Amino acid sequence: MxxxxxxxxxxxxxxxxxxxxxxxxxxxxxxxxxxxxxxxxxxxxxxxxxxxxxxxxxxHMGKFTLQGKNLISQLQPLVPSDLSRLQPNQAQYTLLLNPQAGIIDDIIVYYQGEDTTGTQRALIIVNAATTNKDKAWLLQHLNQDEVQFQDISPDxxxxxxxxxxxxxxxxxxxxxxxxxxxxxxxxxxxxxxxxxxxxxxxxxxxxxxxxxxxxxxxxxxxxxxxxxxxxxxxxxxxxxxxxxAAMALYGQDIDDTTTPLEAGLGWLVHLDTKGNFIGREVLAQQKATGVQRRLIGLQTQGRNIARHGYQVLSAGKIVGEVTSGTLSPTLGYPIALAYVPTQLATIGQQLEVEIRGKAYPSVVVKRPFYRSKNRVTN
Known part of the structure; x- marks a missing residue:
């Protein structure tokens, strides 16, 4: 106690x-x-x-303000997304990657524009548990003579x-x-x-x-x-x-051992429109040869919930692991995310999840599980 x-x-x-x-x-x-x-x-x-x-x-989420005359070009090598496309008052959901293309964190970069002196400003929101790690990574890779960085998280x-x-x-x-x-x-x-x-x-x-x-x-x-x-x-x-909505939770569905292409976040990787960035070589190779595993959506039979860490089976053999799972309040049935070998990631693929020592039928389904009719788009 x-x-x-x-x-x-x-x-x-x-x-x-x-x-x-x-x-x-x-x-x-x-x-x-x-x-x-x-x-x-x-x-x-x-x-x-x-x-x-x-x-x-x-x-509790981390909040950083950044400003500098070459701010966007300073941030470009740190993320796989092309930030040069951002107009003032636009934002980009993106990722900080390590050299192995593992995800350090998923973040949002809010570009606030450029003033008359040529100074660019941005706000970056990061996950609470990774705030200190992200701060250290950014400060390590940004030229602090050119970029003013302020952690306003507590304020x-x-x-x-x-x-x-x-x-x-x-x-x-x-x-x-x-x-x-x-x-x-x-x-x-x-x-x-x-x-x-x-x-x-x-x-x-x-x-x-x-x-x-x-x-x-x-x-x-x-x-x-x-x-x-x-x-x-x-x-x-x-x-x-x-x-x-099949939005990834950092530390469960994505982490520094998963790449964007494995996690179904390939839409954040702009290999064709930007230059070099940390993790680019690994992602280019994965895009060329394919990934060995993928994050999938699962629907489990009945009301048996596949929780984080539960094993995914195929023909009685362990082939993957559930990263997130719940009984969907909107849909009324259990849903889950899991990593499995790419050859088993096809929609309609029959799998099983081991729940309390018993295998329950599950099927690979399209993500997101639910799509709101109320969301605005650009």
């Missing part, structure tokens, strides 16, 4: 932590943080995001307002037209009379926004959204939502 108390006391807390306590949220340890896993129940929170609107405290609150009615609830508190913001677009705006960064991004498969503000503004924004009916949601619903 003493050890458990010591662990809890050592966990970081976001500026919105006390709001979770007030709402009697169930808390859990996640990536070194004490975070709400649920407020009113995972199913209710999940349903709110799919049908109306929910909000998440994602202040800002980040709230994700997600769901088909997210814009309706948020717009009343924002000075600036959110309807003009396209998917992966962003803008500097005013929230409750204070400066804010707002992006049309999220991790739920629904339309929505992520709002970055000072901590005191974040607390007031959370309260006002709650008062008008936006449902507070925790990590439990965030996980079921992102899994239905």
């Amino acid at each position: 003493a050890n458990q108390e010591q662990i809890i006391q050592s966990l970081a807390r976001t500026p919105l932590y006390q709001l979770g306590v007030e709402l009697k949220a169930r808390l859990t340890s996640f990536g070194g943080w004490e975070m709400p896993v649920q407020f009113s129940g995972i199913s209710r929170e999940h349903e709110a995001v799919r049908n109306t609107a929910g909000m998440f405290d994602i202040s 800002k609150v980040l709230i994700a307002v997600q769901g088909p009615n997210a814009i309706k609830y948020l717009q009343t508190l924002v000075q600036g037209d959110l309807q003009t913001v396209k998917a992966f677009g962003h803008l500097q705006a005013t929230v409750l009379g204070k400066p804010a960064f707002i992006a049309r991004t999220g991790y739920t498969g629904e339309d929505g926004f992520e709002v970055m503000v000072d901590p005191d503004v974040g607390v007031e924004l959370w309260r006002k959204l709650h008062n008008v009916g936006v449902i507070p949601a925790g990590l439990g619903a965030r996980d079921t939502l992102r899994l239905e």
Whole structure:
């Protein structure tokens, strides 16, 4: 018991932590943080995001600002995506790769444009558990004489307002037209009379926004959204939502031993339009010869849930492992992601998953498992 108390006391807390306590949220340890896993129940929170609107405290995520006269060209060798295509107020979901093309982290680069002096500015959002690793990697590879790097992670609150009615609830508190913001677009705006960064991004498969503000503004924004009916949601619903949308979770579905081509993230690899970048040789080879394994979507028979770490079987032999799995609240049946040999990754392929010592029939299905009709596109 003493050890458990010591662990809890050592966990970081976001500026919105006390709001979770007030709402009697169930808390859990996640990536070194004490975070709400649920407020009113995972199913209710999940349903709110799919049908109306929910909000998440994602202040634990890493937040870096960068500026410099050659910022984009400095970042280009660090990611497989062509950042030179970004226009001001556009963003790119991409990856930091090691020399073996393993994924150090999945990140979003928000390009804010260039001022009259030629200085380019960007915001990078990274995963909470990898913030220090990512920071060290970026500082190691960027020319710090040319790029000013600032870690603003502790200084800002980040709230994700997600769901088909997210814009309706948020717009009343924002000075600036959110309807003009396209998917992966962003803008500097005013929230409750204070400066804010707002992006049309999220991790739920629904339309929505992520709002970055000072901590005191974040607390007031959370309260006002709650008062008008936006449902507070925790990590439990965030996980079921992102899994239905087949969005990878770093540390489970992708890590520094998986490459983008193995993970089904080949659309982020722009070999034809950009020059050299870390991991390029490995990816070029994999594209030419094919990968040995792939991340697949699985649907398991009945209501038997294939959890992280469960073994995938073919003809009674172990061929892979489940990375994420849940009972889909929207679809009503179990879904999972798993790595298997490429020859078994065809849609319709019959496999089995070992659950509590018994093999259950499963079939490879198309990803994403669920596609919202409410999402905006460019």
